[in-house]
Amino acid sequence: MSTRHFEVNFDGLVGPTHNYAGLSFGNVASLSNAKASSSPRSAAKQGLAKMEALHDMGMVQGVFAPHERPNIDVLRRLGFTGNDGDVLYKAATQAPEIYQAVCSASSMWTANAATVSPGADTADGKVHFTPANLTNKFHRSLEPMTSGRILQSMFANPRYFEHHLHLPDNEHFGDEGAANHTRLCSNYGNAGVEIFTFGRYAFDSSQPAPTKFPARQTYEASRAIARLHGLNDENTVYLQQNPDVIDQGVFHNDVIAVGNRNVLFYHEQAFLDTEAKLAEIQQKFGDEKVHFICVKTSEVSVADAVQTYLFNTQLLSMPDGSMAIIAPTECQENPRVSAYLDELVQRNTPIQKVHYFDVKQSMRNGGGPACLRLRVALNDDELAAVNPAVIMSDGLFVRLNDWVDKHYREELSVNDLRDPQLLTESRSALDELTQILKLGSVYPFQID
Numbered sequence: 001m002s003t004r005h006f007e008v009n010f011d012g013l014v015g016p017t018h019n020y021a022g023l024s025f026g027n028v029a030s031l032s033n034a035k036a037s038s039s040p041r042s043a044a045k046q047g048l049a050k051m052e053a054l055h056d057m058g059m060v061q062g063v064f065a066p067h068e069r070p071n072i073d074v075l076r077r078l079g080f081t082g083n084d085g086d087v088l089y090k091a092a093t094q095a096p097e098i099y100q101a102v103c104s105a106s107s108m109w110t111a112n113a114a115t116v117s118p119g120a121d122t123a124d125g126k127v128h129f130t131p132a133n134l135t136n137k138f139h140r141s142l143e144p145m146t147s148g149r150i151l152q153s154m155f156a157n158p159r160y161f162e163h164h165l166h167l168p169d170n171e172h173f174g175d176e177g178a179a180n181h182t183r184l185c186s187n188y189g190n191a192g193v194e195i196f197t198f199g200r201y202a203f204d205s206s207q208p209a210p211t212k213f214p215a216r217q218t219y220e221a222s223r224a225i226a227r228l229h230g231l232n233d234e235n236t237v238y239l240q241q242n243p244d245v246i247d248q249g250v251f252h253n254d255v256i257a258v259g260n261r262n263v264l265f266y267h268e269q270a271f272l273d274t275e276a277k278l279a280e281i282q283q284k285f286g287d288e289k290v291h292f293i294c295v296k297t298s299e300v301s302v303a304d305a306v307q308t309y310l311f312n313t314q315l316l317s318m319p320d321g322s323m324a325i326i327a328p329t330e331c332q333e334n335p336r337v338s339a340y341l342d343e344l345v346q347r348n349t350p351i352q353k354v355h356y357f358d359v360k361q362s363m364r365n366g367g368g369p370a371c372l373r374l375r376v377a378l379n380d381d382e383l384a385a386v387n388p389a390v391i392m393s394d395g396l397f398v399r400l401n402d403w404v405d406k407h408y409r410e411e412l413s414v415n416d417l418r419d420p421q422l423l424t425e426s427r428s429a430l431d432e433l434t435q436i437l438k439l440g441s442v443y444p445f446q447i448d
């Protein structure tokens with residue numbers, strides 16, 4: 001039987017402390033919804049519904065576990081002492097900003113968990129993973145060690161999978177993972193072109209950079225990931241984000257561009273030096289023509305793209321070979337964006353269909369459908385080596401929904417985060433989850 005190849009989407013399961021704390025300067029939705037009440041239960045269920053729908057469409061769909069929050073270990077590192085209850089109380093009362101940050105369920109956005117290079121692109125033929133250090137935001141910088149342990153537990157077989165330590169925790173090597181990484185390929189099993197998008201040069205301040213909001217990813221970080229993964233210069237492209245769009249709220253490239261196989265769907269203002277860079281992508285891609293689908297500002301403004309997440313859509317190759325867009329309902333609700341998408345699927349491009357999903361709980365923190373998933377291209381043998389308990393099935397869908405019903409609160413305000421009971425609830429939920437997903441001990445409270 002010939003080898004089959006898949007792109008598997010591993011979606012982040014929203015954690016029990018999902019809340020809106022306004023932690024992400026440069027992320028418009030995070031700031032504008034700061035202090036609103038959240039619903040961890042509906043957030044988790046919205047995510048699960050998307051996973052189940054993609055599974056029903058015939059996609060291979062995986063689940064990525066959330067992190068332990070509040071993060072007591074970090075509070076201890078920051079000098080809060082006593083038993084867990086004391087640590088929590090002291091932090092919440094003496095340093096509420098720090099406390100909110102260590103409660104964030106931001107690991108749900110698994111596009112930021114890691115950069116992944118499939119075996120077809122790497123020198124040793126293995127699938128390489130590097131967790132993102134997420135240095136730009138304190139609450140996100142707490143993620144790489146746990147993300148690394150979860151990845152190692154999902155992709156454990158060293159014959160197929162290679163895991164690297166995250167890059168040094170410093171702004172010079174600020175790395176946001178797959179949110180700034182796009183892979184084009186003629187099919188998932190063939191060597192592809194890995195496009196690394198970055199916001200600034202760390203060691204050369206004479207180069208263009210945003211002036212209002214931070215550029216989270218550096219050129220030097222992207223180069224380091226490509227080196228670690230054993231990528232070939234002939235198959236990699238480094239593409240700078242337009243600093244002006246970062247200043248308009250495009251804090252990750254996946255807010256302004258998305259690619260899959262032979263399609264790059266992007267906004268005309270997304271990049272610097274666009275024409276030359278697209279020519280380089282085409283030349284490295286080979287003879288087959290790449291469909292560069294450029295959305296003009298006159299069709300959809302950057303503000304509309306940021307508000308609706310038109311580009312934070314999943315561009316998926318369906319089992320019948322056509323491509324579909326998985327879009328948030330915000331795109332359907334915006335007349336300009338929905339008109340654009342209606343017209344796009346009539347055109348002669350691989351994109352044939354749009355499916356809309358309600359992921360509003362995540363959108364309110366600036367996380368659309370594409371933020372919620374980490375893509376891993378795998379062949380049959382590699383897929384067979386993945387921990388099978390994390391692959392979505394009808395049974396797992398029911399089990400995870402029941403688990404959410406049992407452990408998650410319907411509503412959570414920023415003030416509720418101070419409730420010591422939330423720590424107990426969160427730990428017992430995660431302890432049970434590691435058994436459902438057969439992850440072993442991945443959380444600090446299970447390891448200490």
Ligand code: SUG
Nearest residue numbers: 020021022023024030111179252371
């Ligand atoms: O890092 N929001 C996340 C959103 C990440 C979206 N991911 C991708 N584009 N791939 C961030 O800015 C907000 C948390 C808060 O405000 O409570 C937050 O972390």
